[in-house]
Amino acid sequence: MLLLIIAAAVVWRLYLWSRAPHDAPTRSVALCLLSAGLSYPVAMPGGTTGIDTVAGHGTAKLIQNVLLLLTVYFLMCFYLYSADGSAARRRAQWEAVVVSAVTVAIILAAVTVPHEDFAGSFSTADMTIPQIAFFYAGAGLYLMYALGAAGRWTARYARVSSRPHATGLWMTAIGLGAMAVACAVRAVFVTVRWSGGTVPDRLTAGVAFWLVASILLFVAGITYSASRSRITAIRLWLRRRRDHRRLSPLWQLLTDVYPENELRPASRRLWDRWRARGVHRRYHRRIVECRDGLVDISPYLVDEDGDADLLSLEPAELASRLRRAADTIRQGSPAPGQAVPLAVPKEDDREADVRQLIAVSEALRLTA
Incomplete structure (x- = not known):
C-alpha cells in the first residue's frame, strides 16, 4: 500500500x-x-x-x-x-x-x-575495513549537510509564513534537522567503530528509531497544509451535498409552478454528481433557482394580510403561505400584487441566506 x-x-x-x-x-x-x-x-x-x-x-x-x-x-x-x-x-x-x-x-x-x-546492514558491517567505514561516513555526512541546509531554508520560510502553512513548514524543518542530527550521530558511530571501539546496540537502535521518527515528522510536515486543505474541502463538499438535499422541498415546490426557472445543468455525466466541482455547481444553482422562484411567487403572498411585513414571517408560516400560493398559481389566478422580498436573513452573507432558505424548506418538509 x-x-x-x-x-x-x-x-x-x-x-x-x-x-x-x-x-x-x-x-x-x-x-x-x-x-x-x-x-x-x-x-x-x-x-x-x-x-x-x-x-x-x-x-x-x-x-x-x-x-x-x-x-x-x-x-x-x-x-x-x-x-x-x-x-x-x-x-x-x-x-x-x-x-x-x-x-x-x-x-x-x-x-x-x-x-x-x-x-x-549498518549495525552489522565491519567498520574496521576503511572502504566500508568511508562508504557509510561519506554518504552520511553528505546527507547531514544537505538535510541540514534544507531544514535551515525551511525554517526561514516558516518564520515569514502564516498558519496553517507555517505549522507544516516548522514540522518539516524540525524533521529535516532531526534527520541531519541522526546522520551526524551515525557518522560518529562509524568513527568509533573504525577506530576499534564498540557502540552499544541500544544506542544504534535508538538512533535508528530517531531517524524513523524524523522521517515521519518530515512527511507529516510536507503533507500538513495539503491534508488540512483537503479535509476542509471534503467537509465543505459533504455540507453542500447535505444542504442541496435539504433544499429539495422548497426547490420542488417552486420549480413545479415555475419550471422555466430550472437552469440547464452544465454536465449530465453520472460522475459529475460526486465530483467536487459538480457538487458545488449544483448547490449554487439550486440556491439561485430557489431565489428566482421566491421572487416569482411573492406577489401571491401579498394579499394574504394586506400590508403585512412578509419578512417578519416565521419559516413555518411562510411555508404554509407558499403552499397556498402554489395552489393558487396552479388554478391560473393572476398575480394580485408586485414582487416583494421573502425569507431575507438579517445578516448580509451567503451562508445566512442559505440557512434561511433551508429553514423554509425544512418547514415545508415537516408540513408535507
Whole structure:
C-alpha cells in the first residue's frame, strides 16, 4: 500500500512536470520524489535479494544510497530555485559537482572490497575495513549537510509564513534537522567503530528509531497544509451535498409552478454528481433557482394580510403561505400584487441566506 501511494505521488509529480517542463522547482520536486520512490523498492527485502543475487552482495545497498543522495540533492535544488533566483543555476551546478564527487567516492569504496565484506546492514558491517567505514561516513555526512541546509531554508520560510502553512513548514524543518542530527550521530558511530571501539546496540537502535521518527515528522510536515486543505474541502463538499438535499422541498415546490426557472445543468455525466466541482455547481444553482422562484411567487403572498411585513414571517408560516400560493398559481389566478422580498436573513452573507432558505424548506418538509 505504501509503495502504491509513493508511486501515485511520483506519477502525479511527473505529470505536473510534463505540463511545466521549464519550471525548475517543479522539476526538482519531481526528480526528488522519483529518486525516493525508486529507492523504496530497492530497500525492500525482495528487491534487495533480487538485485544482490544478480549483481552481487551489497549492490542493492549501493544503489539505495546513491538514490538517497540524489533525493536530498534535488530537495536542495527545490529550495535553491525557489529562493535564490538568478544565482540558483550556478549554485545548483556547484551542488551537482559535490554530490557527483560523493557518489563516485562511495562507489569506488564499495567496489574495492569483496562482496561478502560489503554484505550486511549498518549495525552489522565491519567498520574496521576503511572502504566500508568511508562508504557509510561519506554518504552520511553528505546527507547531514544537505538535510541540514534544507531544514535551515525551511525554517526561514516558516518564520515569514502564516498558519496553517507555517505549522507544516516548522514540522518539516524540525524533521529535516532531526534527520541531519541522526546522520551526524551515525557518522560518529562509524568513527568509533573504525577506530576499534564498540557502540552499544541500544544506542544504534535508538538512533535508528530517531531517524524513523524524523522521517515521519518530515512527511507529516510536507503533507500538513495539503491534508488540512483537503479535509476542509471534503467537509465543505459533504455540507453542500447535505444542504442541496435539504433544499429539495422548497426547490420542488417552486420549480413545479415555475419550471422555466430550472437552469440547464452544465454536465449530465453520472460522475459529475460526486465530483467536487459538480457538487458545488449544483448547490449554487439550486440556491439561485430557489431565489428566482421566491421572487416569482411573492406577489401571491401579498394579499394574504394586506400590508403585512412578509419578512417578519416565521419559516413555518411562510411555508404554509407558499403552499397556498402554489395552489393558487396552479388554478391560473393572476398575480394580485408586485414582487416583494421573502425569507431575507438579517445578516448580509451567503451562508445566512442559505440557512434561511433551508429553514423554509425544512418547514415545508415537516408540513408535507
